[in-house]
Amino acid sequence: MTSLSGVWAASLTPVTPTLDPDPDRLLAHVTRLLADGCDGIVLFGTTGEATSFSVAERTDLLDRLIEAGADPARIIVGVGCAAAVDTVTLTRSAAAHEVAGVLMLPPFYYKAVSDDDLGAAYGWIFDQIGADAPAVLLYNIPQVSGVKLSASLAGRLAGAYPDVVKGLKDSSGDLESLRGFLAAMPGSAVFAGTELLLVPGLAEGAVGAISAAANINAGHIRTAFDSKAAADIDILREARAILSAEAVIPALKAVVAERLNDPGWATVRPPLRPLTPEIGAGLAEALPVA
Amino acid sequence: MTSLSGVWAASLTPVTPTLDPDPDRLLAHVTRLLADGCDGIVLFGTTGEATSFSVAERTDLLDRLIEAGADPARIIVGVGCAAAVDTVTLTRSAAAHEVAGVLMLPPFYYKAVSDDDLGAAYGWIFDQIGADAPAVLLYNIPQVSGVKLSASLAGRLAGAYPDVVKGLKDSSGDLESLRGFLAAMPGSAVFAGTELLLVPGLAEGAVGAISAAANINAGHIRTAFDSKAAADIDILREARAILSAEAVIPALKAVVAERLNDPGWATVRPPLRPLTPEIGAGLAEALPVA
Numbered sequence: 001m002t003s004l005s006g007v008w009a010a011s012l013t014p015v016t017p018t019l020d021p022d023p024d025r026l027l028a029h030v031t032r033l034l035a036d037g038c039d040g041i042v043l044f045g046t047t048g049e050a051t052s053f054s055v056a057e058r059t060d061l062l063d064r065l066i067e068a069g070a071d072p073a074r075i076i077v078g079v080g081c082a083a084a085v086d087t088v089t090l091t092r093s094a095a096a097h098e099v100a101g102v103l104m105l106p107p108f109y110y111k112a113v114s115d116d117d118l119g120a121a122y123g124w125i126f127d128q129i130g131a132d133a134p135a136v137l138l139y140n141i142p143q144v145s146g147v148k149l150s151a152s153l154a155g156r157l158a159g160a161y162p163d164v165v166k167g168l169k170d171s172s173g174d175l176e177s178l179r180g181f182l183a184a185m186p187g188s189a190v191f192a193g194t195e196l197l198l199v200p201g202l203a204e205g206a207v208g209a210i211s212a213a214a215n216i217n218a219g220h221i222r223t224a225f226d227s228k229a230a231a232d233i234d235i236l237r238e239a240r241a242i243l244s245a246e247a248v249i250p251a252l253k254a255v256v257a258e259r260l261n262d263p264g265w266a267t268v269r270p271p272l273r274p275l276t277p278e279i280g281a282g283l284a285e286a287l288p289v290a
Numbered sequence: 291m292t293s294l295s296g297v298w299a300a301s302l303t304p305v306t307p308t309l310d311p312d313p314d315r316l317l318a319h320v321t322r323l324l325a326d327g328c329d330g331i332v333l334f335g336t337t338g339e340a341t342s343f344s345v346a347e348r349t350d351l352l353d354r355l356i357e358a359g360a361d362p363a364r365i366i367v368g369v370g371c372a373a374a375v376d377t378v379t380l381t382r383s384a385a386a387h388e389v390a391g392v393l394m395l396p397p398f399y400y401k402a403v404s405d406d407d408l409g410a411a412y413g414w415i416f417d418q419i420g421a422d423a424p425a426v427l428l429y430n431i432p433q434v435s436g437v438k439l440s441a442s443l444a445g446r447l448a449g450a451y452p453d454v455v456k457g458l459k460d461s462s463g464d465l466e467s468l469r470g471f472l473a474a475m476p477g478s479a480v481f482a483g484t485e486l487l488l489v490p491g492l493a494e495g496a497v498g499a500i501s502a503a504a505n506i507n508a509g510h511i512r513t514a515f516d517s518k519a520a521a522d523i524d525i526l527r528e529a530r531a532i533l534s535a536e537a538v539i540p541a542l543k544a545v546v547a548e549r550l551n552d553p554g555w556a557t558v559r560p561p562l563r564p565l566t567p568e569i570g571a572g573l574a575e576a577l578p579v580a
Contacts, residue, residue, distance in 0.1 A: 019375075046399075051372040051373060051397075051399035051400075052372070052373050052374065052375075052397065052399070053373055053375065054345065054373055054375050054376050054379070055344065055345070057375070081372075082341040082342070082371075082372055083341060083342050083343055083344055084342065084559065084560045084561070085309075085342075085343065085344050085347070085559075086344050089344070106561065107341075107342065107560060107561040108399070109336075109341035109342070109398070109434065109435070110341075110434065110561055110562065111433070111434055111436065112537065113561045113562075116563070117560075117561045117562065117563055118561055120560060120561070120563055121560035121561040124560045125560070143401070144399065144400065144401055145399070146401065146436040247402065269374065269375075270374045270397060270407075270410060270411035270414045270415070271374070271396065271397040271400055271403045271407045271408055271410070271411035272400065272403075272407065273406070273407055273410055
């Protein structure tokens, strides 16, 4: 089994012209990402537009990806939904495929929730899943989800469910936040949620990064992971600055579309809107050579 | 057909001890609300814990409620999901029952979205639904959804889809915000999302209120709607202040449980947690007589 560490790409989810998930483009993309140096991929994270797909679309795409030959040991599946019952459904589906783990947002619609509320929600989900639980990574991305996981709650959950909670992805983008999680859940697999914190994170005990930019920049991120050299982050920072001129998910898809000369790759689901081929070409040209 | 105006309760969604939707308790509750003076009820708004249920649970509960005899002309169905495809599914289900309308949140996971993004998302949803679209009320509740609808976008959508967009519920709690929507979409059915703005809202052209507190306070809200007297808001303000000492949805369920002597009514879904019967009894005693 692939260990929960290293460089993981928060994979984009390609769609067809009718916006249906596209398993063929996805399998080819995942194969490229592994060849480019990723240890694995996260299917249906924020970058993968997870919450823009129905539960049935999500379980079906995972089924198809694995039927088509993808290695489940190199896949972490995003499963967190607004409705905890949907999170249970998706987690069971992922567990049945013996994936490396699942990445679990807290229920994210209600905002005025306490640590005790979120702790009880995670506990309810874990109880529903029972003994077949896969390795769970908690997922902190408060600037998108609107719901912050505290280090103290993460530590409590890791302590209370040691056979289930195996780590966390911190996408806050804040090194202090990452340090808090590392201190609160020693021995757990804590990933930086951005490649920009990969090297400083590794120095403090993080196990690696789950990165959106790895969709277009996996080789450079692999180099930084292997060298652990701060200098190797510079090129990653340059790439991020270029991507950040546009909405990041449409920008990543547009760059893939341009590089593969496959304009359909740029398609996104609502509420995101695709970039034009011209903007995609400009981004691809400006980016450091992959 | 019941017109889109007046006093509508944002109905609670009762659940069984295993957290399944409870159609029997719901039908009894809806019947009481109509008897207490509501013109209709919203099923699966924020107060109804809509986003804590799966799409299948939501369509099934609507089916059962109507099979059991509820009048679809007195029901507005909340349909907005993080995934626009789920919003389409729920809207079709509601349209098939010929309900009075649907209440539609924008896709609410991604936060860095522009008016153009949200406009395109609504447009995509309306195109999918096509000619069978029910009356759509847009739903602005930025403090919970994390996604604000601007008055300018609401006006654009009402103008571009006059056969579909028939109104809006503004749950911002801000009279200035309500005024903005009223000015931007003249002739549309704009509801105050709180009974506290019912009387000032009516004076400026709002058609009524869709209210959470109506679950326990429908008679007083009816009185205020009929009198249009500012003085009749005082008792509604007093009730709100008492409820606000606790999380509002668990508080409303706990009060219903206490009044009906039915402790199971207090059950909520994660990430909310139920109040104790003691707290529910205290709230019920403190509230103005219904």
